[in-house]
Amino acid sequence: MDVNTLKRIDISQLPQSLQLLIDCIGVEQAYRLTCLFGGCPKYIPKHAERTRLAQLIPADTLKALIQRFAGAAVEIPKPDHFFRQLRNQQIQEESDLGLSRTELAKKYGLSLRQIGNIRRLEA
Template sequence: MDVSQLERIDVTQLPHSLQLLIDCIGVEQAYRLTCLFGGCPKYIPKHPARTQLAKLIPAETLKALIKRFAGAALEIPKPDHFFRQLRNQQILAESDEGLSRTALAHKYGLSLRQIGNIRRLDA
């Protein structure tokens, strides 16, 4: 996923834990953390030298995480939340272009009910 896609993310529609991460380190770095550690707890140490995170994320990102979450184990959400929101935006755009619920359900591997729910959320 590239940065232009991440700019389309509506942070208010993401889980609270992910909103906290985004508030601390931004959407791009939060997405990166979810890709690296999604679904797993990750301990944030009080000192950067005590973690392997220093090798995986930028120093300023680690510094911000330590400042806010030092000594805590963060449950890092899965990146699915980002993918789902972008998929739903695409479904809504294609629906506006005239694609039927059946065509959308087939294209995205979803049920007719799921497509209807996604379209209803936009109304």
């Protein structure tokens, strides 16, 4: 997912655990972590050289994680939260363009009720 797409994310609508990660390392790196380790706890060591994370994420990101979470296992949320929010924004935009609930439900593989709920929430 590119940076411009991530800028569309409303951080306040994400789960608290994801908001904490974003506050610590930024939305781009938080998204990267969710893609790498989403749904699993990840131990954050006290020293950067004691983890494979050093090979997977930028040094400044690892440093920030260590400063905030050293010695703890952090539950990394799944990236679904990002995808769902962007999908819902797209549904709202297409709804504003005149697509019916039925068309949107077929396009996104959702029920009419789910489309209605999304349209109400985003309005």
